Amino acid sequence: DIRMTQSPSSLSASVGDRVTISCRASQGINNYLAWFQQKPGKAPKSLIYAASSLQSGVPSRFSGSGSGTEFTLTISSLQPEDFATYYCQQYDSYPFTFGPGTKVDIK
Amino acid sequence: QVQLQQWGAGLLKPSETLSLTCAVYGGSSSGFYWSWIRQPPGKGLEWIGEIDQSGSTNYNPSLKSRVTISVDTSKNQFSLKLTSMTAADTAMYYCAKGNCGGSCYPLGYWGQGSLVTVSS
Numbered sequence: 001d002i003r004m005t006q007s008p009s010s011l012s013a014s015v016g017d018r019v020t021i022s023c024r025a026s027q028g029i030n031n032y033l034a035w036f037q038q039k040p041g042k043a044p045k046s047l048i049y050a051a052s053s054l055q056s057g058v059p060s061r062f063s064g065s066g067s068g069t070e071f072t073l074t075i076s077s078l079q080p081e082d083f084a085t086y087y088c089q090q091y092d093s094y095p096f097t098f099g100p101g102t103k104v105d106i107k
Numbered sequence: 108q109v110q111l112q113q114w115g116a117g118l119l120k121p122s123e124t125l126s127l128t129c130a131v132y133g134g135s136s137s138g139f140y141w142s143w144i145r146q147p148p149g150k151g152l153e154w155i156g157e158i159d160q161s162g163s164t165n166y167n168p169s170l171k172s173r174v175t176i177s178v179d180t181s182k183n184q185f186s187l188k189l190t191s192m193t194a195a196d197t198a199m200y201y202c203a204k205g206n207c208g209g210s211c212y213p214l215g216y217w218g219q220g221s222l223v224t225v226s227s
Contacts, residue, residue: 043220044201044214044217046215049206050209053208053209056208089152091212091213091214094167095168095169096154096213096214098153098154101151
């Protein structure tokens with residue numbers, strides 16, 4: 001299985017901050033990388049696919065980058081509704097696997 | 108507007124079989140995989156498996172011996188069965204549908220989740 005890691009595991013930030021979350025795959029995944037946002041008690045919501053493509057309806061302050069095994073999710077200006085846990089996921093090979101998550105909370 | 112609505116029994120005894128169904132409303136059905144994912148309380152996400160409209164499946168090897176995913180294309184529904192449930196299978200179970208923008212990806216839309224508890 002491809003192992004996904006994320007850093008940091010948690011971070012505290014203020015509204016308006018630029019936030020960066022890293023995701024690493026244990027082997028190359030051909031940019032088949034997705035990012036999800038999950039709020040407490042809610043289902044995950046798709047944000048980014050193919051490493052850098054924004055799902056329709058997702059605000060443009062979210063962006064994804066990276067290639068090979070190293071990927072990044074950036075929130076350019078954190079908004080109150082962005083406090084949540086973020087997961088990366090590879091869909092290059094089976095079984096699909098997720099990172100352990102990064103919790104973003106209020107400083 | 109794509110929506111997924113899921114349902115099924117929420118409380119099971121050890122050794123019983125989990126049965127969940129997910130209905131997909133809106134959007135095209137062809138060319139997409141429909142998936143199941145689970146999340147134990149306070150933990151991360153685990154992909155269970157997927158099925159396409161032809162009935163072709165892919166399963167997580169860690170669960171493959173106990174999992175069956177099936178599809179009813181006439182109703183735009185798909186189902187999950189997980190046998191021999193134990194307390195370790197207690198989790199929120201989600202269904203999901205693929206989506207295509209510039210490319211296709213498997214988990215574009217998610218259901219609301221079904222909390223499944225295994226307890227004697």
